[in-house]
Amino acid sequence: MRNNPIGIFDSGIGGLTVAKEIIKQLPNESLIYIGDTARVPYGTRSKEIVTKFALELVDFLLRRKVKCLVVACNTISAYALSEIKKVSPVPVVDVLQPVVDRAIKTTKNKKIGVIGTQGTIQNRAYDLAIKKLDPKIKIVSCACPLFVPMAEEGLNHHQATKLIAREYLSDVIGGGIDTLILGCTHYPLLDEAIREAVGKGVILIDSAGPTVTELKKVLSEKNLLSNNPYLKYEFFVTDVPERVYQVASRFFGSDLKDKIRKVTL
Amino acid sequence: MRNNPIGIFDSGIGGLTVAKEIIKQLPNESLIYIGDTARVPYGTRSKEIVTKFALELVDFLLRRKVKCLVVACNTISAYALSEIKKVSPVPVVDVLQPVVDRAIKTTKNKKIGVIGTQGTIQNRAYDLAIKKLDPKIKIVSCACPLFVPMAEEGLNHHQATKLIAREYLSDVIGGGIDTLILGCTHYPLLDEAIREAVGKGVILIDSAGPTVTELKKVLSEKNLLSNNPYLKYEFFVTDVPERVYQVASRFFGSDLKDKIRKVTL
Numbered sequence: 266m267r268n269n270p271i272g273i274f275d276s277g278i279g280g281l282t283v284a285k286e287i288i289k290q291l292p293n294e295s296l297i298y299i300g301d302t303a304r305v306p307y308g309t310r311s312k313e314i315v316t317k318f319a320l321e322l323v324d325f326l327l328r329r330k331v332k333c334l335v336v337a338c339n340t341i342s343a344y345a346l347s348e349i350k351k352v353s354p355v356p357v358v359d360v361l362q363p364v365v366d367r368a369i370k371t372t373k374n375k376k377i378g379v380i381g382t383q384g385t386i387q388n389r390a391y392d393l394a395i396k397k398l399d400p401k402i403k404i405v406s407c408a409c410p411l412f413v414p415m416a417e418e419g420l421n422h423h424q425a426t427k428l429i430a431r432e433y434l435s436d437v438i439g440g441g442i443d444t445l446i447l448g449c450t451h452y453p454l455l456d457e458a459i460r461e462a463v464g465k466g467v468i469l470i471d472s473a474g475p476t477v478t479e480l481k482k483v484l485s486e487k488n489l490l491s492n493n494p495y496l497k498y499e500f501f502v503t504d505v506p507e508r509v510y511q512v513a514s515r516f517f518g519s520d521l522k523d524k525i526r527k528v529t530l
Numbered sequence: 531m532r533n534n535p536i537g538i539f540d541s542g543i544g545g546l547t548v549a550k551e552i553i554k555q556l557p558n559e560s561l562i563y564i565g566d567t568a569r570v571p572y573g574t575r576s577k578e579i580v581t582k583f584a585l586e587l588v589d590f591l592l593r594r595k596v597k598c599l600v601v602a603c604n605t606i607s608a609y610a611l612s613e614i615k616k617v618s619p620v621p622v623v624d625v626l627q628p629v630v631d632r633a634i635k636t637t638k639n640k641k642i643g644v645i646g647t648q649g650t651i652q653n654r655a656y657d658l659a660i661k662k663l664d665p666k667i668k669i670v671s672c673a674c675p676l677f678v679p680m681a682e683e684g685l686n687h688h689q690a691t692k693l694i695a696r697e698y699l700s701d702v703i704g705g706g707i708d709t710l711i712l713g714c715t716h717y718p719l720l721d722e723a724i725r726e727a728v729g730k731g732v733i734l735i736d737s738a739g740p741t742v743t744e745l746k747k748v749l750s751e752k753n754l755l756s757n758n759p760y761l762k763y764e765f766f767v768t769d770v771p772e773r774v775y776q777v778a779s780r781f782f783g784s785d786l787k788d789k790i791r792k793v794t795l
Contacts (some may be wrong), residue, residue: 302575303569303575303579304568304569309771309773310567311570311769311770313566314769343745383773387772409680410679410682410683411676411680411683413679414675414676414678414679415676416673417675418676424691424693424695425676425691425694425697426690427691428688428690428693429690480693504575504576504579505576507630507652508574508648509574
């Protein structure tokens with residue numbers, strides 16, 4: 266079992282920022298990634314539909330005998346985590362709890378900002394998880410619906426992105442936060458525009474780092490760290506128009522063109 | 531049959547700009563609209579997937595005994611029209627051919643610009659349809675991937691939209707066009723930003739006007755214009771997060787909150 270791959274899934278290709286971090290922090294692990302590019306984005310969909318789609322992705326990975334599941338999508342983590350844990354016989358690591366833990370450890374003035382898709386922000390999953398651990402923390406949150414398409418277009422340095430970032434983040438900055446949760450796996454691709462909007466005094470917490478640190482801890486505790494020198498990385502999507510290759514390679518940081526396979530759920 | 535409703539469908543809520551025009555130009559007609567909000571957008575998906583989804587929407591409308599089908603989506607018109615015509619026993623009007631006919635009639639200098647989603651532009655459906663009627667026309671086309679989310683966010687007057695519009699449209703303007711096809715039903719919501727970017731000398735052709743003029747002609751020829759004074763407008767979507775109500779009402783021009791029903795395909 267310990268040499269089976271890690272299963273990682275997302276609504277689309279944003280979770281590749283987490284996959285990249287797994288390969289960096291856990292270089293002895295094989296992984297299977299699946300992104301539901303035929304039905305992305307999930308951020309504007311209802312809880313019911315997101316849960317239905319998420320369980321189909323989980324089923325795909327479990328049939329491939331993964332040793333654990335990484336929910337590399339904030340919307341799925343916010344809406345469907347308990348349902349996924351119910352059906353999964355293997356450990357499940359999500360992107361929400363590890364990020365919340367890290368943010369609480371990081372903030373000094375007890376003021377945390379949260380940005381994400383409309384689904385993540387409306388669901389208030391980050392707010393509730395933070396308040397559960399420390400009810401005194403002040404939270405300022407804000408949906409940033411244009412950030413996903415802007416990240417996919419590679420507009421980190423574009424003046425339009427800076428304008429939109431400044432507008433979206435004005436309330437968050439006005440709230441005097443010292444820590445900002447990037448509550449969407451796409452947002453690290455806009456880190457410069459976001460950093461410029463919030464200023465140097467604010468620490469950005471993205472999904473990938475804390476999630477993979479937690480994954481490492483879970484695998485170690487359950488004696489599931491691989492000792493197999495033969496690595497295998499597999500990437501599946503549910504639809505592959507030409508654009509997926511370009512955007513996926515941008516998110517993963519290297520060319521995935523011949524490595525992505527299409528699958529029907 | 532003639533008093534049966536018009537069936538109109540789209541990948542999401544953009545087609546409501548066409549529904550609105552039907553109600554304006556054909557005030558005696560009932561209609562059923564369906565938008566596939568659970569799987570929108572189609573513009574970045576493959577032809578195979580778009581065709582599969584489109585035929586499910588067609589089936590939904592045919593089962594409700596519509597007297598004709600209006601394909602109020604450029605991606606579906608470009609990818610799946612022949613398949614839809616194969617299965618449909620009622621007349622089919624798409625958004626592509628009427629717009630092409632109108633653009634060819636409009637241009638004086640024989641230079642037409644086409645903007646749309648990545649799917650529509652890559653597919654080259656407008657180029658081919660124009661060239662078929664007049665091979666001498668010069669076409670300059672350009673994908674505008676951020677326009678759909680910007681239209682949905684209601685950013686017609688935003689500086690960021692103007693910057694992006696100017697950038698997207700620079701090649702089109704440089705091509706010396708006198709006519710610009712807005713090859714996506716969302717784009718009329720950004721008409722001011724687009725108009726400002728292209729200047730007053732360029733005539734904008736959107737999907738709704740020419741499509742509904744063609745629909746009127748087809749219904750009249752086939753003796754299918756309604757004589758029933760009892761109108762019924764029905765709106766279906768495949769997923770209804772809170773945001774759909776807001777955006778749909780923006781596109782339709784009046785509040786649809788209590789009028790939209792969710793359906794599973």
